[in-house]
Amino acid sequence: MNNEATINHGHAHRDDLGSKMGMWLFLLTELLLFGGMFILYASYRYMYADNFKVAAMHLDTLIGSVNTILLLTSSLTVALSIAALQRKQTRFSVYLLLFTIVAGGAFLVNKYFEWSAKIGHGIYPKGPEMANLSDGEVIFYGLYYVMTGLHALHVIVGLVFIGFMVVFILKGKQTFDNFQRLENAGLYWHLVDIIWIFLFPLFYLIH
């Protein structure tokens, strides 16, 4: 019928477009999952605008900015890695993915220090500092932990996903003409990046 069908004759059936559509549908459910939280955030920010401002002052804009740059750069390297694989630059493609994993790991390390500092100040559910905070501030920190926590969980999943892709490329299971799984891993990682693009100004940049 078509070229691909003859090339793949005798191999497992492959439908890259279908695979990508499935991935996108999944990503959009993820978007709506975070979307629900963004609506919750918007509603509470509307109700407690002043308290949100006070609470946001205590988040470290520098760490937030560094993490933003880390995720943006890691997104770039995933995109480049797919382009490299298409050009049969397999080794370069793997290095770019390894860089992505390092950048994602650094994001998580920063997140760890950020959360530890807040917890150290007694800001956690039923923590000693919570009684001194206004309702709006308590809600702000609740949303902060849940939303950045769920996002960090997605970063971890994305890193594992990309780790598998490194193995697949090294084993020759993802190649210059068969890279849909890498593309899907990339799509997932970019989605994680997009969610952070919105989380960052909403939590760190309210003044």
Next chain:
Amino acid sequence: MSENTHTQQHPGYGLYILVWAGLVGLTTITVALAGFNLAGLTVVTALAIAIVKSLLVTNYFMHVRTDSPVFRVFIFVCIAIFIVVIVLTFFDLTYRFPLK
């Protein structure tokens, strides 16, 4: 059918790096703007910049610009649902539970 996605010319390294530079530039702008008191415009500008950034990521890094239009339909439906829900929520917040 599936070869469509593969025969497509993917953008070169240069374009990706340019998009990344744009994203970093927009991040710098949004952080710098947060230092100013823009009153009611603070949220609007921050969100506008975030939307431009996510358009760059979806169109270039996620290849939506060059992919089949079906993906644009997917995204449009998802965003439309999100907007309907957020608008209805705010009607509720403004008229049913006026807290202030």
